[in-house]
Amino acid sequence: MGYVVLGIIVVAVLYVVAIYNGLVAKKNQIDNGFAQIEVQLKRRYDLIPNLIEVAKKYMAHERETLEAVIAARNEASNSLAQMKGHSDDAKAVSEFNQAEQGLAGAMSKMSFVMEAYPELKANENMMQLSEELSTTENRISYARQAYNDFVLDFNTYRQSFPQNLFTGLFGFTSDAKMLEFEDSPAMQAAPKVSF
Amino acid sequence: MNFFEQQKKARQHTFYLVVLFVLAVLALIAIVLLFLMGLYASAIHIPLVVFFSNPLKYMENKTIVEIALGVVAFVAIGSLYKYLTLSSGGKNVALGLGGNQLNYNSATAQERVLLNVVEEISIAAGISVPAVYLLDEDSINAFAAGLNFDDAVIGVTRGAVEKLDRNELQGVIAHEFSHIFNGDMRLNLQLTALLHGILLIGLTGWTILRSMSRVRISSSKKGGGGAYIILLAVGLLVIGYVGTFFGSLIKANVSRKREYLADATAVQYTRYPQGIANALKKIMHYNSKLQAPAAATYSHLYFAEGVSSFFGSLMATHPPLFDRIKKIEPYWDGEIPHYPEKKSSVQKKREKELKKEVEKEKKERIIQGAMATTMMHVGQVKEEEVEQVHKEIKALDTKILDRLNDPLGAQAVILSLFYDAAYKKELFDILQKENRYLLLEFASFLSESHTELKKESALVVSLGLNALKSLSIQQYQHFKAIMEAFIGIDNEVSLFEWSLQYIIERPLEIHLGIRKVSKSSHSHLGALKQEVEVLISMLIQAQYDDEKKAQEAFAKVKKAMYAGALQYCPREQITHDLFIKSIQAIEKAKPGVAERIFEGVLYSVKIDGEISVAENTFVHAVAQLMQVPLPYEFKLEKSA
Numbered sequence: 001m002g003y004v005v006l007g008i009i010v011v012a013v014l015y016v017v018a019i020y021n022g023l024v025a026k027k028n029q030i031d032n033g034f035a036q037i038e039v040q041l042k043r044r045y046d047l048i049p050n051l052i053e054v055a056k057k058y059m060a061h062e063r064e065t066l067e068a069v070i071a072a073r074n075e076a077s078n079s080l081a082q083m084k085g086h087s088d089d090a091k092a093v094s095e096f097n098q099a100e101q102g103l104a105g106a107m108s109k110m111s112f113v114m115e116a117y118p119e120l121k122a123n124e125n126m127m128q129l130s131e132e133l134s135t136t137e138n139r140i141s142y143a144r145q146a147y148n149d150f151v152l153d154f155n156t157y158r159q160s161f162p163q164n165l166f167t168g169l170f171g172f173t174s175d176a177k178m179l180e181f182e183d184s185p186a187m188q189a190a191p192k193v194s195f
Numbered sequence: 196m197n198f199f200e201q202q203k204k205a206r207q208h209t210f211y212l213v214v215l216f217v218l219a220v221l222a223l224i225a226i227v228l229l230f231l232m233g234l235y236a237s238a239i240h241i242p243l244v245v246f247f248s249n250p251l252k253y254m255e256n257k258t259i260v261e262i263a264l265g266v267v268a269f270v271a272i273g274s275l276y277k278y279l280t281l282s283s284g285g286k287n288v289a290l291g292l293g294g295n296q297l298n299y300n301s302a303t304a305q306e307r308v309l310l311n312v313v314e315e316i317s318i319a320a321g322i323s324v325p326a327v328y329l330l331d332e333d334s335i336n337a338f339a340a341g342l343n344f345d346d347a348v349i350g351v352t353r354g355a356v357e358k359l360d361r362n363e364l365q366g367v368i369a370h371e372f373s374h375i376f377n378g379d380m381r382l383n384l385q386l387t388a389l390l391h392g393i394l395l396i397g398l399t400g401w402t403i404l405r406s407m408s409r410v411r412i413s414s415s416k417k418g419g420g421g422a423y424i425i426l427l428a429v430g431l432l433v434i435g436y437v438g439t440f441f442g443s444l445i446k447a448n449v450s451r452k453r454e455y456l457a458d459a460t461a462v463q464y465t466r467y468p469q470g471i472a473n474a475l476k477k478i479m480h481y482n483s484k485l486q487a488p489a490a491a492t493y494s495h496l497y498f499a500e501g502v503s504s505f506f507g508s509l510m511a512t513h514p515p516l517f518d519r520i521k522k523i524e525p526y527w528d529g530e531i532p533h534y535p536e537k538k539s540s541v542q543k544k545r546e547k548e549l550k551k552e553v554e555k556e557k558k559e560r561i562i563q564g565a566m567a568t569t570m571m572h573v574g575q576v577k578e579e580e581v582e583q584v585h586k587e588i589k590a591l592d593t594k595i596l597d598r599l600n601d602p603l604g605a606q607a608v609i610l611s612l613f614y615d616a617a618y619k620k621e622l623f624d625i626l627q628k629e630n631r632y633l634l635l636e637f638a639s640f641l642s643e644s645h646t647e648l649k650k651e652s653a654l655v656v657s658l659g660l661n662a663l664k665s666l667s668i669q670q671y672q673h674f675k676a677i678m679e680a681f682i683g684i685d686n687e688v689s690l691f692e693w694s695l696q697y698i699i700e701r702p703l704e705i706h707l708g709i710r711k712v713s714k715s716s717h718s719h720l721g722a723l724k725q726e727v728e729v730l731i732s733m734l735i736q737a738q739y740d741d742e743k744k745a746q747e748a749f750a751k752v753k754k755a756m757y758a759g760a761l762q763y764c765p766r767e768q769i770t771h772d773l774f775i776k777s778i779q780a781i782e783k784a785k786p787g788v789a790e791r792i793f794e795g796v797l798y799s800v801k802i803d804g805e806i807s808v809a810e811n812t813f814v815h816a817v818a819q820l821m822q823v824p825l826p827y828e829f830k831l832e833k834s835a
Contacts, residue, residue, distance in 0.1 A: 029321065036318060124635065127304065135311035142319035145466065150321070
């Protein structure tokens, strides 16, 4: 009889250890997911100057547009650097979001202007760079998506029984936060068309 | 589609199926046990009904357990054997299917898109980036192989890369990532291994039966013992094969469920159901059948059915395409969009290869010149030499160095060594036909207008070889053909061209394993007399136009080599074929002789007081060919 009790205790302890390790692993996955987003954002900031360099040769008359892209890129890059380590600082995050939006606006204006330069679009380097840029955009959105999936996984695990009995004990008291966009209302609004 | 729910369902289904499978295996082992006991009963002439009503009366408890354990061990050994033979890494599967690993630097624009897509999805799935292999197949298909994350590889057919757009490709790759993530390869391997254990029971029956039929001819009728053995064999055969059949049914069912799971997970990664649905529609329009001989072995790994199965849908490893699309797009009306027909590059390549066959024969002679052997690095390295090489490398343009570090760039730079501006149009046409990307690289390299690189060719080649070593065998053969076309454009092979070609091809071919090192057999100079005569005479004639002066020079070399018996070989007797033959023979010289011949070569090269670029390169080639150390003055040095 004594052995049976001992066995049950051992199994129970092992189970609790497994829960703790699971929580830690899932939490770390979230942190890693966030780092991935940063890596991909940086990759984009590094790409943009090259793109501008190639575009310059063909779009001499669009200096302003190109300079606007560069300026927006620098601002976004700076605010990312500032946000580093302060991801819970609401002000830094909102500044960063604003800079990102500015960059997206400048980029879309540039690609609109680019339409008028067929030779530029047919340029071998340009084609390569725009493939690079589109893969980077994809990577950023996938990294965000993966981050949210990790958060979902962690939160579900944390709230489920019997894990929820131990979360207080282990210090995992709060849910992880999903990434949300500041401009959610703007995204939902229909695009304005004016001629 | 609600992919999380579908994933949950598919996981549950596979769980039940796997439990069913394990139960089936246990039941089968029990049946074998009962069968053996029944056989024993009839052997000791006890009616089966009586025996099975109380078997312990006739058999000891221990014996039954022993038989049961024996059967289990038998199945386990069969399974383990299969498990071990099949659990080779993902890389071997890709190579077995004829895949080439893609390398970002040497990839074409389309291949780069594929590599980018793989990286994107690996971020979405949170798995490290696997190696990517390209299969030269026209159909649309893909596979994932490997038993864990680290050893996983992804293979994609060229048809998929060419016919699918970016979103569709993402869907396909995401599906394969899901197989990796869900551990489907491991699951399938385990089921296959267990099935093989059961099959082994049937195989044993079959083996007994076959050996019996031979024995029976010699000893026609020999009592009842033979009958029991036949009964045993037939019984095992039937149980084994019937068990395998039903086991395969369950396994195929599991495999199909995992495909649904992978589709649902793919949508989770891309959040774009149309991507994978459109890819499946394209497969319905084109096809997904693989031509590789080993294709059937890995049928469960593919994105869509790679080979047709015997029992149709019962044994199919993949659900019908229609059902898969319907699960992703519930409101699909069954219509496949019309896709324009394009000649794929694989077809084009085949047509081109036929034409090339004819041209190849012409080139064969030149190739023979490169049929020599042995290892690359010769000679010992002193510190000052290392420094010298460092200096030389630094003196090279950084743009050239960058190119030499990349397989495509290295090919372009090396081709430029053979480039003859007089044949510009023809050479560019060749590149245009053979490899457009190489043409672009080559043209942009030429346009940078570098200083004459030929003087430093030995250095350039030795730097470029590293990058070229990452070519696959096919890519190398392709490059080699282009290189030969460059050499043969003026219908003659110069000493420089031959030597350069030799120092490029030899190390690469040894690296790729397509050139064997031949044994040295000639142990004295006499055996190579004629060959050495040809070689030395030729080297001297290259330096002296006047026949008389050449003969005088030859006499000097003869003296320096202490080889009085050598005779001058007149200019008109020396042909390209003779030269190639001589080189092939000289290659087989044993070390002592080789050094003497090499001394002779060095002496003849220096006889007119200067060393030309061609001579310098030739000395490099001969040093490699005979495996003798290079003298310091020749090492990667710019010749005057």
